Amino acid sequence: MTAAAQMDLQILRAFVLAAREGSVSRAAARLHLTQPAVSLQLKRLAEDTGLQLFTRTPHGLALTADGAALLPQAERVLAAVGDLQQAARNLQSTVRGALRIGTILDPEFTRLGMFLRELVESAPQIETELRHGMSGTVLAQVLRGELDVGFHLDAEGDVAGGDAALAARTLTRFTYRVVAPAGWGPQVTGRDWKALAALPWLATPPESAHHRLLERVFGPLGLAPRRVALVDQEASMLDLLKSGVGLSLLRDSIAIRESQAHGLVLADRVQLDCALRFVSLAARRNEPVIASAWDALTRAWS
Numbered sequence: 538m539t540a541a542a543q544m545d546l547q548i549l550r551a552f553v554l555a556a557r558e559g560s561v562s563r564a565a566a567r568l569h570l571t572q573p574a575v576s577l578q579l580k581r582l583a584e585d586t587g588l589q590l591f592t593r594t595p596h597g598l599a600l601t602a603d604g605a606a607l608l609p610q611a612e613r614v615l616a617a618v619g620d621l622q623q624a625a626r627n628l629q630s631t632v633r634g635a636l637r638i639g640t641i642l643d644p645e646f647t648r649l650g651m652f653l654r655e656l657v658e659s660a661p662q663i664e665t666e667l668r669h670g671m672s673g674t675v676l677a678q679v680l681r682g683e684l685d686v687g688f689h690l691d692a693e694g695d696v697a698g699g700d701a702a703l704a705a706r707t708l709t710r711f712t713y714r715v716v717a718p719a720g721w722g723p724q725v726t727g728r729d730w731k732a733l734a735a736l737p738w739l740a741t742p743p744e745s746a747h748h749r750l751l752e753r754v755f756g757p758l759g760l761a762p763r764r765v766a767l768v769d770q771e772a773s774m775l776d777l778l779k780s781g782v783g784l785s786l787l788r789d790s791i792a793i794r795e796s797q798a799h800g801l802v803l804a805d806r807v808q809l810d811c812a813l814r815f816v817s818l819a820a821r822r823n824e825p826v827i828a829s830a831w832d833a834l835t836r837a838w839s
Contacts, residue, residue: 546618549611551578552590556608560597633662634826639675639687640667642771646788647688647708647813648837655833663826671769673744679703679816686817686830690746692753692810704822705814706831708838713750713809714792718781719800725784729806730754733762737783739774740764747786750809 547568554564555575565575583590590604600608636656644650649667656663668675668684675687680702689705715733717725724736734755740762741747755762765783768774774785779799786809787795795801815834821827 545578545581546615548578548582548585549615551575552582553608553611553615555579555591555598556600556604558597559599632660632825632829635664635666636686636826636830637666637668637684638830639678639684639689640669641672641675641688641690651837652834655836656830659833659836660826660829663829671742671744672746673749676816677744679818682818685821685827686815686834689814689816690811691814692750692812702819703816704819704831705816706834708813708815708834710810710812712789713747713786713811714789715784715804715807716778716787716792716795717784717802717804718778719802720781721784722802725802725804727806728804730758731760733784733804733807734758734760735763737765738762739777739783739785740767741774742767742769745769746811750786750811754809 551564551568551570554567555561558564558567561575561579562572565572568575579591586603586607588603588607589601590607591598592601593599640647640649653665656665668678670678672688672690675684676689678684679687679689680700688708715725717736721736725733743749751762762784766777768777771787771791775787775791775795777783778785778787778795778801784804789808792801792803796803815831817827817831822831
């Protein structure tokens, strides 16, 4: 091993401070060492390098030409060590780990892209795993710990809004409209829920928000809509609507757009209010990875 490799960092600090201060006593005070200890370190550096680094003057120490040439190198070494130590501290405080995210609907509606961008920029060491599903499935997986966070749809007062086990934030409120195929105006215009229940409906699985919302309406009335098909994707539902199969729920923005573009009919007497929420287990809300997700979500929805 070379003499340079054997140099103690404390010796380099003593050298740099003695050169800056022009005094062994002032360098010792800065290092919280005794003056003899610093003098011994400077002597050790001179022996290791084989160079005379200082000359004594009536006012203290002065660098020799060799000492002046060595000083910038010593300063760079100490700066590099400082950078290494800071990088280590940053890594210790860096949030890292896996984040399992339950997604629903289309990414534009949930601002998924903005959320992930904020998360990647603020916590690049977090690895994300996206699992797309129906609203009820996402909620159940969050409650079981199979997902860390997720998006969920519910009506006011539904389970995600009142379950103490969950941390939940309402991101936006919107309306579901009952939509019928083109040409069904006479059957749906001016009709209430009871009349609409007698028409053919596109049914959805119990895990879907559509199913839960309609159950809240038809259940207390003792009604069971006439179901002609079971679908679990909005794209399939919309295609069946356009094909004239039966009624369904659509988000108001989609319902209005499709009504204008394809003549689908909107029931004018009924609608269902819904909320998009972001959820995690309350007991895990402050875990670093999950807390980072909540912070990124706040920025994406601010």
